Amino acid sequence: xxxxxxxxxxxxxxxxxxxxxxxxxxxxxxxxxxxxxxxxxxxxxxxxxxxxxxxxxxxxxxxxxxxxxxxxxxxxxxxxxxxxxxxxxxxxxxxxxxxxxxxxxxxxxxxxxxxxxxxxxxxxxxxxxxxxxxxxxxxxxxxxxxxxxxxxxxxxxxxxxxxxxxxxxxxxxxxxxxxxxxxxxxxxxxxxxxxxxxxxxxxxxxxxxxxxxxxxxxxxxxxxxxxxxxxxxxxxxxxxxxxxxxxxxxxxxxxxxxxxxxxxxxxxxxxxxxxxxxxxxxxxxxxxxxxxxxxxxxxxxxxxxxxxxxxxxxxxxx
Numbered sequence: 001x002x003x004x005x006x007x008x009x010x011x012x013x014x015x016x017x018x019x020x021x022x023x024x025x026x027x028x029x030x031x032x033x034x035x036x037x038x039x040x041x042x043x044x045x046x047x048x049x050x051x052x053x054x055x056x057x058x059x060x061x062x063x064x065x066x067x068x069x070x071x072x073x074x075x076x077x078x079x080x081x082x083x084x085x086x087x088x089x090x091x092x093x094x095x096x097x098x099x100x101x102x103x104x105x106x107x108x109x110x111x112x113x114x115x116x117x118x119x120x121x122x123x124x125x126x127x128x129x130x131x132x133x134x135x136x137x138x139x140x141x142x143x144x145x146x147x148x149x150x151x152x153x154x155x156x157x158x159x160x161x162x163x164x165x166x167x168x169x170x171x172x173x174x175x176x177x178x179x180x181x182x183x184x185x186x187x188x189x190x191x192x193x194x195x196x197x198x199x200x201x202x203x204x205x206x207x208x209x210x211x212x213x214x215x216x217x218x219x220x221x222x223x224x225x226x227x228x229x230x231x232x233x234x235x236x237x238x239x240x241x242x243x244x245x246x247x248x249x250x251x252x253x254x255x256x257x258x259x260x261x262x263x264x265x266x267x268x269x270x271x272x273x274x275x276x277x278x279x280x281x282x283x284x285x286x287x288x289x290x291x292x293x294x295x296x297x298x299x300x301x302x303x304x305x306x307x308x309x310x311x312x313x314x315x316x317x318x
Contacts, residue, residue, distance in 0.1 A: 004057045012055055016048050043308065050301035054294045070278045072113035072178050073130050073171040075208075076103055076137075077164055078144065079185035080119045081155040082229065083240035085146045086186070088219030090263055095213040096144070098261060099184055102211065103141060105264045106182065107134055109271045112280070113180075116167050120160035121147050130171060149223045156193045157185060157246060161201075168204035180274055181208035183250060187243035188214075195246050198253035207274050210251035211267065212260045214242030 005012070027040050078084075078099060089098035107115060115137040117128040127140040164181075171179040189195060218241035221229045229238040244260065251258035259266050 002059050004059060006055050006057060009056075012052065016052060020044060020048060043304070046304055047301065047308075050297045050304065053297040054301060056294075058293045060291050060293055069114075069132065070110060070112040070275075070280060071176055072110060072180055072274070072278050073116065073174070074106070074110055074113045074180045075116045075118065075130070075164070075167055075171070075182070076106075076141075077118045077120070077160050077181065077183045078103075079121070079155075079157070079160075080144055080147065081121045081188070082147055082149065082221055082223070083155060083186050083188050083190075084213065086214060086219035086221045086240035088215045088217065088240075089213060089261075092219070095186060095219070096146075098213055098263075099211075100141060100144075102261060102264050102267060103182075103184075104138070106267070106271055107137065110180075110275060110278075113278075114177075117141065118160055118163045118167065119144060120163070121155070122159065124160045124163040126163050126167065129167065146224055149225075149229065155188045155190045157187070157189060157250065158193060158196045161196065161198070165201060165204075168201060172204050178206045178274075178278060179204060181205050181254065181256065183208070183210045183254075183256075185210070185212065185247060186214040186240060187212060187246040188240060189243070189246060195249060198250050202253065202255045205254050205256060207256065207270075207277070208254075209257040209259050209267065209270055210247050210254075212242055212244055212247045212258065214240065216241055218242075 023044050024041055027037055030037075032040075080096075084096045084099065085094045087094055089095045111134065114130040114132055115128070115134060116126070116130040117137055117140050119125050119127055127143065128137045131137065160183075168179060168181070171177055218239040220237045220239060223229050230236065231238045242260075244258070248258045257270060259270065261267065
């Protein structure tokens with residue numbers, strides 16, 4: 001059981017105690033029979049108590065709940081090299097800003113799926129294995145930050161491969177699952193490496209796309225210290241340009257679509273297609289869910305107030 005107060009308790013408790021104190025003083029001044037004084041005070045105590053419990057939002061934990069799930073394992077593979085913060089998405093916004101918005105859209109549209117997340121820059125890293133808990137994946141996405149310029153050693157698209165293979169194989173071991181991949185990058189290779197073949201992963205993927213971010217004109221990049229990155233050879237501000245040839249090669253190897261992302265609208269048709277091609281199953285949730293109980297106290301509060309209204313109409317006072 002947990003509580004999630006709508007109004008902070010440091011405000012509610014002093015306010016309610018002050019109201020109760022004022023009401024008690026007013027009732028005591030009327031000098032009625034003791035029984036009537038007690039009933040009046042008890043009436044207000046019940047009203048304030050129910051209002052306090054409604055505000056407290058007591059929530060019960062639910063374990064082993066049955067939920068409606070899609071038969072999808074959706075894997076995000078996100079390039080987190082410095083160039084992904086180049087400012088040429090939808091005008092002059094950082095590419096990663098578009099990535100976050102588009103990933104959120106996909107998660108929302110494919111709610112009920114299992115989601116996984118891999119990031120890669122100097123190395124690959126599994127931030128979230130496949131999970132039904134969308135909050136875990138969203139939290140993992142929020143941890144993605146621009147790498148320090150002194151940490152970055154150049155871009156290679158090969159660094160994601162081993163982690164991709166591991167999670168895709170784990171998805172394929174499940175019966176009746178559809179494996180969906182969204183490979184997200186600007187396609188730049190700046191560490192001198194040669195792009196490896198991704199063909200071995202093709203049998204492990206049922207649907208998805210390589211999502212390309214950036215423009216051929218390119219965009220400048222701010223570093224983690226607030227200034228712009230500079231090209232060591234020209235001493236001018238460094239410019240990152242999308243390399244669609246690399247991205248198309250990866251898409252072709254894995255036999256999935258390549259989409260140049262200029263806005264979220266670019267991926268909507270594919271997400272709708274994936275959603276329509278999925279099926280629903282009833283599965284046991286692997287996370288704890290919470291159920292609001294405030295409505296119980298709201299009903300009691302409403303009933304008490306209704307009785308008070310009837311009494312007021314009939315007697316002219318409560």
